[in-house]
Amino acid sequence: MAFAGRWETETQEGYDEFCKLIGIPDDIIEKGRDYKIITEITQSGDNFSWTQIYPTDARVTNTFTIGKECDIQTIGGKKFKGTVNMEGGKLVVTFPNYKQVSEISGGKLIETSTAASVVLKRTSKKI
Structure with a gap:
């Protein structure tokens, strides 16, 4: 249950390069660069609900069960089938x-996204 709670973005490393690489338009990258995203996570055993709330009040919610295929929406709004392990x-x-x-490390939520050799690391604090 370590993931459960509300988290707020503290830092992002590699944001611009990562977003460009995965095809997010420049105007969206510019808007999102300094966003303090709120991530709300609920967990019941292997079942999760993971919501990211943006300062514009836009929300992306993904619900999933560990090890089972589900529908997932990306930060760019694309939807696909995937399995969270x-x-x-x-x-x-x-x-x-x-x-x-x-992962949870040192009381922080660390999200590391890797595309080719480009890494976006977002660190959030519990609120």
Whole structure:
């Protein structure tokens, strides 16, 4: 249940390069660069609801069960089928253009997205 709670973005590393690589338009990259995204996570056993709330009040919610295929929406609004797995206490999912690993480390939510050799690392604090 370590993931459950509300989290607010503290830092992002590699944001611009990652977003450009996965095809997010420049105007959207510019708007989102300094967003303090709120991530709300509920967890019941292997079942999760993961909502990201943007300052514009836009929301992206993904619900999933560890190890079972589900519908997932990306930050760019694209939808696909994917499976979220738990590997060593980390949530791992492969999106069409990148892989994301989410973990709790030092009381922080760390989301690391990797596309080719480009890495976006978002760190959030619990609120």
